[in-house]
Amino acid sequence: MLLKQLTEAMGPSGFEDEVRNLLREQLSDKVDHMYTDVLGNLFAEKHSDKTGPRVMLDAHMDEVGMMIVHAEDNGLLRFRPLGGIDPRVLVSKPVRIGSEKRYGVIGSKPIHLQTMEERKKPLRMDQLYIDIGAQSKDEALAHIQLGDVAVFATEYAEIGERAAKAKSFDDRVGCSIVAEAMERQWQIPVTGVFTVQEEIGLRGATAAAYRINPDIAIAVEGTVCFDVVDAPSHGQSTVLGKGPALTVQDGQTLADARFLEFLIATAEKHNIPWQLRRVKGGSNDFGAIHKVREGIVGGAISVPVRYIHAPAQIISLDDYQASLQLVCAAITEIQEGRWNA
């Protein structure tokens, strides 16, 4: 299953190789042309000989992770985050490190040895270590190189009711949806773009959109969802199971009202549930794409992800399917000439 493979692959920002290889393998015989650029973005082109508006489907390959930056004399490893991680979610979690995917654990002082005061304060990133079992600095460095990256060791599984848990649904859901959309046949030129380095500032998408210069761009993203007990409605952003989320305004983008209306009308016409993303914070690749060259029209379609940027995240499989349907319905409407900017 592609989504399982993608979420279990290692790909922090700047180190997306495993994700890129999976996508290349998945799509190589299903698109017309695939290539990479100097940043490592992966492009999958289809129907470039056809006429009509050129559509760019975007999903970022990278995930939040960690980089090993120092080995202590006792063999414990120091690390720094790649992308936004709240250190509070790292405590008592396993990680996988480097190309060998060696296991390491982030432990903490036993509760028996803590004062009441200590228990009230979160552990800071600089109080955490990764333990690979090494007994000395030399032994650690025989197995790990400084600069090796690490990701959460979470496995994909379907849980609860029509739900799945894994690491890195942000944005492997987008990669999986764009890959599925690219496997279909279209009447207009469509390019699937799998970008690098979104989590550290929408870097890959900036260069990729410049290269493609599409007429329309759609970013497919995993987005913030906090529809949990005691969270006020205005703080939830999205609700799990209520369909793809459409952006009105986020940290980088004021949605193009015409394209937002087009996406809503498309969802309504095709009986696809949809919701608005109801927080201002956060962003996605479209935040970079719409400012490229003289400006590019389009928007974002997002799958709600609970506990995003944490080791174990949850999505609704219904949301996944509905988001895929909306992406495909939008391309259908575009190729039938119903998008007139």
Added chain:
Amino acid sequence: MSVATVENHLETLKSMLQGHGGPGFEQDIAGIAESAFRTYTPDVQRDTLGNVIATVSGEGAGVRPRVMLSAHMDEIALVVTKVDKGGFLRVWQSGGFDARTLVGQEVIVHGHEQLHGIVGSKPPHLTTPEERSQAAPLTDLFIDVAMPEDRVRKLVDVGSRVTLYRQTMDLLNDRISGKALDNRTSVAVILECLKALKSYHHSADVLAVATVQEEVGVRGAQTAAYGLRPDIAIAIDVTFADMPGQAPDESYKIGKGPAVCFGPNIHPKVFKGLQATATQLRIPYQLELSQGPTGTDARAFQITQSGIASGLVGIAIRYMHTSVETGSYNDIVDCGRLLAGYVASINQASVEELSCY
């Protein structure tokens, strides 16, 4: 071609670590412990509280010394206190958790079905710097089982138990990491002891016990010791391995052999016997010092009935009471060998000396 199989209890340990059994619901672990004990003796019983008791008889007629080796098999657990709005579960603890280690953790909810759950965490996109400077208390945490509220209410009750979910991992230097190393590594110590004991002639009867409900106050140990009334009771329990920020006398080393405890909870002659055995067998050991009743089954043993000579050994693990407890199987084997040598050294005369001060 047949290959001689080396009996090793590592796989038994891993199945115990990945199994689930908190205080008061140790049945699944008890089942694994019982089958493992049965490879050494047909005499395996359970008492009223659920302790698993295996008797390996010593040699010789007449009165034989009775040595109890005891390891608690329960793990720290949570209990559902409320099915909250939206089907999110509120919990309290059976055993001591650091709530900070639960955030973002995967768990198993033992309802009418086993449900996979995740302890929720607010994404950094929505948290203020003020929020990030706080550690949420356990009462503010919730478990998400990713299903609608009405279905959660059918499957989960107030009182349903919750345990950590963690696949056991292999680290360098034969270290293993996962949940419940406290204290199923010590059940493995007893198994390694019984294995080593087969190469000795021993007059003592060995009472190998996997106890219940240690994490809520050494309760199983109390009834097991009362029922068995051994001459010597040795608790096997984990101790603290070193990590930055810990006191030097609470920082034992992984891979440097078992910790042997000394202090008022420990009978001095039992301690000396263990020390002498380690020296004789050239088993590396670490001296663990305690200044009062220990937080182990030995706390109960010492004052059971008219008093029992108690000892305490165990391996050092890092990150105790988290889901990434880390220890070494080599230490488990060494600890088992130490106990086997000690048991073999016990005779009726040494038992009689225990009351002579």
